[in-house]
Amino acid sequence: MFEQLGLIGCGLMGGSFALAMKKAGLVKRVVGYSKSPSTTDRARQLGVIDVEAPSALLAVAGADIVLVAVPVAATEATLKAIRHLVTPNMLIMDVGSTKADVVQAARRALRDQVGSFVPAHPITGREVSGVEHADAELYTGRQVILTPMDRTLPEQFAKAETVWNALGCRVSNMSPESHDAAFAAVSHLPHLLAFAMMNSITGQAEGDDFLSLAGPGFRDFTRIAASDPKVWRDILLSNREELLAQSRLFQQTLQNIEQAMQKGDTQALEDMITLASETRAHWRMGAQRTSKGR
Amino acid sequence: MFEQLGLIGCGLMGGSFALAMKKAGLVKRVVGYSKSPSTTDRARQLGVIDVEAPSALLAVAGADIVLVAVPVAATEATLKAIRHLVTPNMLIMDVGSTKADVVQAARRALRDQVGSFVPAHPITGREVSGVEHADAELYTGRQVILTPMDRTLPEQFAKAETVWNALGCRVSNMSPESHDAAFAAVSHLPHLLAFAMMNSITGQAEGDDFLSLAGPGFRDFTRIAASDPKVWRDILLSNREELLAQSRLFQQTLQNIEQAMQKGDTQALEDMITLASETRAHWRMGAQRTSKGR
The missing domain is CATH 3.40.50.720 (NAD(P)-binding Rossmann-like Domain)
Incomplete structure (x- = not known):
């Protein structure tokens, strides 16, 4: 061709x-x-x-x-x-x-x-x-x-x-704008969180000991943290506004869960985890969207 | 036996x-x-x-x-x-x-x-x-x-x-205390973040559209979000203090990265991603720790 x-x-x-x-x-x-x-x-x-x-x-x-x-x-x-x-x-x-x-x-x-x-x-x-x-x-x-x-x-x-x-x-x-909004949420945010979590652990005195105990959940969660630094530096900067907005929403949601933990609100906590768990269990990569043509 | x-x-x-x-x-x-x-x-x-x-x-x-x-x-x-x-x-x-x-x-x-x-x-x-x-x-x-x-x-x-x-x-x-401190960092925190990220996305009007575009990075990052809600409700509550401490450290690290993004500090951002990327690239599951005997 x-x-x-x-x-x-x-x-x-x-x-x-x-x-x-x-x-x-x-x-x-x-x-x-x-x-x-x-x-x-x-x-x-x-x-x-x-x-x-x-x-x-x-x-x-x-x-x-x-x-x-x-x-x-x-x-x-x-x-x-x-x-x-x-x-x-x-x-x-x-x-x-x-x-x-x-x-x-x-x-x-x-x-x-x-x-x-x-x-x-x-x-x-x-x-x-x-x-x-x-x-x-x-x-x-x-x-x-x-x-x-x-x-x-x-x-x-x-x-x-x-x-x-x-x-x-x-x-x-x-559109480029819809693309960037979506990928801020489902790709750029996970990378940002994975980078931050790795650095949060290695910044602690016992970080190496902690890492030696990590298992398969950690392995999969942090796989994307090993991504190419120059590529991801550019992505985080290029889509900065959308990504920061997603990160704010994420931190609010995280703090809501933390509040339920602090209050010992067992039912609210279970409900929040159930929502996440069911959403993820039903998600299939690429399953929902159909090509719209041009 | x-x-x-x-x-x-x-x-x-x-x-x-x-x-x-x-x-x-x-x-x-x-x-x-x-x-x-x-x-x-x-x-x-x-x-x-x-x-x-x-x-x-x-x-x-x-x-x-x-x-x-x-x-x-x-x-x-x-x-x-x-x-x-x-x-x-x-x-x-x-x-x-x-x-x-x-x-x-x-x-x-x-x-x-x-x-x-x-x-x-x-x-x-x-x-x-x-x-x-x-x-x-x-x-x-x-x-x-x-x-x-x-x-x-x-x-x-x-x-x-x-x-x-x-x-x-x-x-x-x-010791139980050392165990809980380590697993707050490398297991309970990743679960908490994965739950929060799923709920942050589904809480948005366009959440389903976003999810339909997610790829293999998202798939692996969120795998643990599908974990059993009752099991994880109990874990998050049982190890609450250590987990909240890890979450605070994580959020500080996240905000440091966000600051570099906001300032457009390309080098600082690249350095932080490089640290995460190299740490993760060199990590091998279960490779470092040796049994200490009793």
Whole structure:
């Protein structure tokens, strides 16, 4: 389907996309660029990319599909760097976990070529980062949210849908603002809480002893705390207002539970836990939402 | 090794212990009692217990090993109910996630027979409850913390160690107070946060839409939110002071991260996430602690 994928950012997300595209037979050649030359080199050694590009611009030269897989705060500089080679026939996507900032960055950076850009957020990830962990199956069975702009070209949007569907994803679309509000609640907040809880424990004199006793509940709860620091620094800042609002709501709810504990209000406490427990027991990943089309 | 296990509480933890004991060939017969007769009946149908007892006391009659696997607040009433049949040759254990309260309850309830009681906390669990989920492998490879009292009989303590080792567990021991401080941090706090986060989301008008978008990070982070409400109501209340202290430390750490976000202090934010990420990446379940012996 595509001749050449220009991959900018050869980490977990970008590398996995390249592998998935190759495995699906959707691309003939992958030209990759990473900020760190050793990463690009490693990506080629691992067969994630076929050719190393010395710059983001040169990764785009000759590409008919481009994936920008960098920490979200680097999106604008990256798009500016490639702008001169962007054409209306080129599909450009990102994989960022925030979308309002990315859309604004794309408008500023790509200007009259912004129609080629289809903002994308595949809902997947790992607690490990780096091209060594790239996995052709990372996207399989996951949801992908597209947040097209008014100026997004219909043919590029259609191509984006086709690509993700071909990788085994369920595609839906929403506004960047709705996206960021939702993911502040169900993704960015859990990460923030997991980071804070890890640091709260290690900040205590007995922290290491405590950690040595932790079991499978802790293991799963904190898995996301091991996420890539630069990626998550950018996400927390990029979606700061929505995230702080979610964190305020969370802290109010936490304090309500604490009050029931302090009062020894057994029934209120049981009711609150029951609500949480039943909600979580009935939740199924990706089960409720259906693609709304465009 | 044992003739008869008296099982009081035929839920996930108790049922799994019965299955594991049978599988390991450590017990000839399991006599079970649950508060709900339908649970006891179901446990017998599933082969988790061999004989249904009509009361906790009758589950203990003829037993040389007794497991009390009930929500921690029910420990005292349960031990009182069986006290008349407790002998110095009998090993009695619990599986409660809090220990200071359990030890006090045991002292009050068992009085001169308290030496037969070896307080135990196997560090395992599931997000599902009930005898239907009982699993002979639930304890395999897990840590078990014993919190013996001054009056705990050495031969019963030794038997307890032998039993858990035979089930494939690593056994260590500590004081009830140290236990509760540690588990407030690494188990009870994560549960509290997971409950609060679920309720914070469902309390919002768009909560269901948000939940439909949640991915694998949310799935793992909230797994423990589906835990049994009565079990966790009791744990949160039983270890209230330690847990509230941990929650205060957590909220301070959270607010420090939020301040870095509000100030746009990119470096401070990255440093805090890096600390959490590296700590979690290097943590291995049960890897650091070695049994201290008694």
